[in-house]
Every structure is written in C-alpha cells, then in structure tokens.
Amino acid sequence: MRRVGVLASSWRVLLAALVAAVISASGLHAQGSSAPDAVVPFRIQVPESTLTDLKQRLSRARFADEFIDADWNYGTNLTYLRGLVAYWRDTYDWRAQERRLNQFSQFKTTIDGIDVHFVHQRSKNPNAVPLLLLNGWPSSIVEYEKVIVPLSETFHVVIPSMPGFGFSGKPRERGYDVERIAGMWVQLMARLGYTRYAAHGSDWGSNVASRVALRDAAHVAGLHMAGCPAPAPAGGAGATPALPAPPERNRLVDAAHNLGYQELQSTKPQTVGQALSDSPVGLASWIVEKWYGWADHDGDLEKVVTKDQLLTNVMIYWVTNSGASSARIYQEGRHMSGALGPTPFPRPETRIPTPTGCGAFPWQYDRRANPPSPNLEAARKAAETRFNVVHFTQAEHGGHFPALEQPELWMSDLKAFLRER
16 A cells, blocks of 8 residues: 555646646746746636626616717717617627637736737747737637638637737836837747747737837748738828828827827826726727727628627727826837827838738728728738838728627738748
C-alpha cells in the first residue's frame, strides 16, 4: 500500500509539472495569479443588480420630441429609437447574449497599468498564423462575432478591447493615445508567445494597427485594413479610406453634417460622457446613430445588423460604464502633439514598409450623397504614398463594420491577402 501511495504521489508531482510547463509555454496563469505578466481566464458576468437598474431606467425613459419629417436628418430617428428601447426593455435577453459571447475564449492581463480584456480563440492547428483584430468606436468585440469561429480554423485570433473600452480597464491619467495603445498590443502578442503575426484594423483599429506594424516590423508579417487611409486633403480631414476624395464642397458639407460627435469627443468628452453614463437611452441614441450612418443599407439598418447585435454592442458600453472613457480616445488623439490638432486621427509620418492589404468597403462613412469613385487606380496610388500596398480591393457592398455586415466578403478578402504572407 505504501508503494501505491508513493506511485500516486509521484504521478501527482509529474502531472503538476506537466501542467506548469503547459501554462508557462502558453503564457497562461492560474486565476488570481499575482504575477505581473499573468494572463488569466475571463468570463462576462454582469451583476443582476446592474440589469435590474437598467430595466428600471428604460421603463422611465423620457424621449425628446422631433419634427414630423425629421427622419434621420437631425440625428437618431425618434420612431426607430422608441421601438428599439421597447424591444430592449421587454424582449432583449442579455443573459442569452452573455452566454453566447462566453463561448469565445476570453482573458485578462495587465499591460502598461491597464487591465486588458481580450478574446484569444486558438486554432486547432498549432502552426496557425496569429491574427490581431482591432476595432474602433463605437464598436466592440461584437463587430467580429460572426468571424471568430470560422477564422479560428486557420488563425489564432486575438481581439483586445482598447483601454477605456468594454471590459478593459479605464485609464486614470492622460496619454493613452494610439501610439501608446499600439505599444500595448505589441507587448500583448509577445506575451502570448507570438513571434510572427498579422494585424487587421477598422476605424481606430486601422490607426493603431499601422503603428503596430511600424513598432514591431520584425514580427508583423502583414497589415490588412478596411480601407487604407490616404493622405489627408489640404486643410485637414478625418480618417478617410483610400478612395478618391469627393469634390471639395461636398467634402466640407459632409464634415459639417456628420462630424459633430467627433468635435465634441475630441474636445469635451466629459460633457457628453455624463449623459452616456446616466441614460441608457442617451447611450443607445449616441451609438446607434453612427451605426445607421456608417453601415451599408438602403434605409433599413436591420437588414445588415439585428436589434440583438445593436443592443449587445450598446450593452457592452452600458454595463462597463465606458461611454465617457471610450470617447476620450478622440481627445487623446487630437492632443498627441501637446496642442489641439486639426483632427483626432494623427497618422505616422513614416511610410509603413510592411506588406499591406487594403480591403475597402464603399459606404464606410456618412457619404450616401457622394458615391465612391470607380477610379481604383488613383485610390491605390494615394494609398501607396503611405503603405507598401501589395493587395488592393473594393467590395461591392459593405460599410464601416464589414466583418459584421458582410462577413463572407470580409473574410474572403482578408484570407486572400494573408495567403501569401
């Protein structure tokens, strides 16, 4: 019996050693580990009290009036918002969405003082290429929910939430701009043990991904973006995709009509932030208006994005109280030089040598009055002034959130680019 006990003890020691080796090799640590570079499993578990409070707020919602023929021309349409809020209050099931999101492998780790949340969906193929997917505002991991599983057949998928976004921690000091965030994601990929990987970005994610490619050129095999930002037109402009610019007058009209949110979030984010933190209806109105304006549809947003998807994206902002903290990235970007810049999207001065794929989608911003030019040759030349363009396409359909709106088109383009990397 003593010999059996010794053998059992030996097996336990051996098993513990094997588990420790696996954990060390994968960069994972046990839940609650105090190691500074610990990577710990994470599950979304919103307190029931938060959901009860939300339902009470929704039941007391007070809506603003609007003109009879306002449609979406003055902002979020009242009829649509009332219907969405009624669905949110009476039908929407957060717990079902929470379970669905928790099917993805999620983790947290601390980088640069921030508690970083990320999806890390590993492929069954141990030799799969790691793929860093980056989104922007007002988006979340919901943007990639349709593609995580199919992509994991070919790639190790990593999707971090930016500082101040979703389930990541909130910065308590200035300076978490796109350059600093890029450094955090370089550190994250190294911490996960990836020495060669590809990166994709949309919206703010494109700006960050570009800087990841510059910072970590020795390890980034390819950079793919939902439209490569071309040089800004004279006089300054926002982050425009590499499509020929519309006539100057139309460009200025677009900016005047559609960039009010940008001016506010890049100068006084705390002002609107208080409303976003206190009112779920206000938060939904602020976010959904951009999804309506930036997605590709014929006037019916729910042909490309369901109510559940819209509300789950809004919920990630609500349950984490990240309306204000996420908006601050605009202020950080606009003040990167130490003074108020013309735009919150400062671009690297250096041309990016990493092989780059530009997979543009035609209706990425509020430009329905200005159809994209078919002159892709001119668009590619513009992108080539900033990137080492080896792949350039423009899809027939799709908007600002292509991985959610047109997942098959988006994946096809991404895979075509990465096939040669």
